[in-house]
Amino acid sequence: MSPTGSTPTSPTHSDFPADFRGTVLRPGDDGYDQARAVFNGRAADHGPALIARCADEDDVATALRYASARDLPVAVRSGGHGSDGHAMPGGALVIDLSGLREITVDPDTRTVRAQAGVLLGELDAAAQEYGLVVPSGTVTTTGVAGLTLGGGIGHLMRRFGATVDNLLACEMITVDGRKVRADETENPDLFWALRGGGGNFGVVTAFEYRAHPLGPDVVSGMIVFPGDQAAAVLAQLPAFMADAPRELGLAAALTFAPPLPAVPEEAYGKPILMLIPVHTGDFAEAEKTVTALAGLGAPVLNTVRRTTWLETNSMLDATAPYGWRANARGGYLAALTAPVIDTLLERLAASPNLPGTVTAINVWALGGAISEDVDEEATAFSRAGASWLWETATLWTQAEHDAPYDAWADATTTAMQPHSLSNAYINLTDDQGEAWRRDVWGSGAKYRRLAEIKAEWDPRNLLRHNKNIAPAGA
Numbered sequence: 116m117s118p119t120g121s122t123p124t125s126p127t128h129s130d131f132p133a134d135f136r137g138t139v140l141r142p143g144d145d146g147y148d149q150a151r152a153v154f155n156g157r158a159a160d161h162g163p164a165l166i167a168r169c170a171d172e173d174d175v176a177t178a179l180r181y182a183s184a185r186d187l188p189v190a191v192r193s194g195g196h197g198s199d200g201h202a203m204p205g206g207a208l209v210i211d212l213s214g215l216r217e218i219t220v221d222p223d224t225r226t227v228r229a230q231a232g233v234l235l236g237e238l239d240a241a242a243q244e245y246g247l248v249v250p251s252g253t254v255t256t257t258g259v260a261g262l263t264l265g266g267g268i269g270h271l272m273r274r275f276g277a278t279v280d281n282l283l284a285c286e287m288i289t290v291d292g293r294k295v296r297a298d299e300t301e302n303p304d305l306f307w308a309l310r311g312g313g314g315n316f317g318v319v320t321a322f323e324y325r326a327h328p329l330g331p332d333v334v335s336g337m338i339v340f341p342g343d344q345a346a347a348v349l350a351q352l353p354a355f356m357a358d359a360p361r362e363l364g365l366a367a368a369l370t371f372a373p374p375l376p377a378v379p380e381e382a383y384g385k386p387i388l389m390l391i392p393v394h395t396g397d398f399a400e401a402e403k404t405v406t407a408l409a410g411l412g413a414p415v416l417n418t419v420r421r422t423t424w425l426e427t428n429s430m431l432d433a434t435a436p437y438g439w440r441a442n443a444r445g446g447y448l449a450a451l452t453a454p455v456i457d458t459l460l461e462r463l464a465a466s467p468n469l470p471g472t473v474t475a476i477n478v479w480a481l482g483g484a485i486s487e488d489v490d491e492e493a494t495a496f497s498r499a500g501a502s503w504l505w506e507t508a509t510l511w512t513q514a515e516h517d518a519p520y521d522a523w524a525d526a527t528t529t530a531m532q533p534h535s536l537s538n539a540y541i542n543l544t545d546d547q548g549e550a551w552r553r554d555v556w557g558s559g560a561k562y563r564r565l566a567e568i569k570a571e572w573d574p575r576n577l578l579r580h581n582k583n584i585a586p587a588g589a
């Protein structure tokens with residue numbers, strides 16, 4: 116987690132505009148502690164100076180004009196899932212969009228407009244009322260805003276692409292308080308940057324997406340193999356996925372068996388490999404595909420079945436308890452080779468794996484629409500050369516466990532570095548510093564373009580609590 120420590124003298128912002136219609140919360144106010152609680156519990160170690168909980172877009176403009184006039188950096192909170200805790204930094208002035216929750220689905224044009232405070236579970240539920248889906252992420256409490264601005268990957272990415280590949284427009288408030296729209300024809304450079312460049316360019320208040328017909332039923336679940344089969348099963352995945360249809364999404368989680376009723380007792384706490392297939396095509400084809408997947412080893416548990424999309428896209432919620440302490444690392448792989456698999460298994464074995472904690476190393480199969488249908492230059496989000504994505508997902512509750520888990524995450528990053536590409540998905544790793552940021556969007560040319568767009572829209576870098584792009588020429 117990047118530093119979120121309090122500034123030495125946090126201003127009280129006693130002159131914050133009286134015509135702000137939402138709620139203004141300062142330390143000591145009723146509701147302040149609830150408002151500053153975000154997914155990563157480490158953010159709660161420090162409190163922001165003021166949380167401006169916006170009632171509408173005009174409030175966002177009011178807060179930004181106030182900050183702009185005083186040259187104050189602002190933090191932006193939408194769903195609060197950002198692993199760096201950039202949404203609630205110590206001492207900061209926070210623009211909180213969690214009250215902006217409107218969703219409009221147009222079944223005729225198959226488009227969905229979602230305000231920035233919408234969570235993925237709400238987006239899914241609203242779209243499914245019309246038999247539609249917007250491809251997004253895999254945990255329902257994640258916010259659409261941060262996820263979309265960074266890229267957006269999930270069970271449907273091989274079929275429909277990343278979330279940004281389905282983004283049609285953004286409504287944004289500029290740092291000096293103007294409302295603008297960005298799409299393919301209006302402010303196209305800004306629209307390019309908003310599709311993966313993170314929260315660098317303005318405060319986005321609403322997103323418009325292309326939706327796809329899906330469900331209500333799909334085929335999904337978990338296939339669990341004992342740890343001693345993990346290497347052999349993982350080694351077969353590249354060939355399996357090379358022939359797999361785009362309708363198959365697949366994640367492989369290396370983790371320790373949780374003490375759940377469905378898990379055989381003798382496996383509790385032992386290393387396991389969990390395959391998480393989601394098949395959204397023909398049911399007979401799905402059955403053949405997942406049967407073949409289970410046949411890559413001798414599973415001890417197989418929960419794959421026909422179920423709803425809404426159940427499917429919330430099945431990982433149990434692995435992500437809100438408010439626990441977290442760090443996150445990840446990267447892209449060109450191939451899932453034997454040395455990569457060895458390294459992943461070694462890193463799982465090296466995990467502190469303390470009682471009452473969650474540790475997983477997840478590997479996501481890319482390919483299909485996310486890899487093949489969109490040119491690398493078409494969006495700021497980078498996917499060039501990536502066939503797989505690895506990520507650590509580690510959660511604990513005690514502050515004294517920060518050090519062992521951070522050391523493990525650092526060592527895992529170092530061990531995976533020779534295997535990982537220099538580009539990466541910005542949302543599934545904590546910020547790794549300036550040199551990392553220069554590569555993460557895929558090329559020097561893309562970074563320069565982002566820096567030029569940043570200079571145009573946020574020349575004083577007021578939006579700096581993020582995977583920050585320094586304005587060109589600054």
Ligand SMILES: Cc1cc2nc3c(=O)[nH]c(=O)nc-3n(C[C@H](O)[C@H](O)[C@H](O)COP(=O)(O)OP(=O)(O)OC[C@H]3O[C@@H](n4cnc5c(N)ncnc54)[C@H](O)[C@@H]3O)c2cc1C
Binds near residue numbers: 543
């Ligand atoms: C448990 C868990 C599961 C996840 N699963 C997935 C997944 O399946 N797929 C995936 O792609 N990602 C996933 N992520 C990563 C997720 O995409 C990022 O954490 C994302 O930043 C969350 O967005 P948010 O709005 O909830 O977060 P916030 O913490 O509110 O925002 C994160 C950052 O985004 C910027 N930002 C947010 N809103 C705005 C806005 N309206 N305007 C301008 N800038 C803004 C700010 O810089 C902010 O600090 C997961 C994260 C967690 C913790």
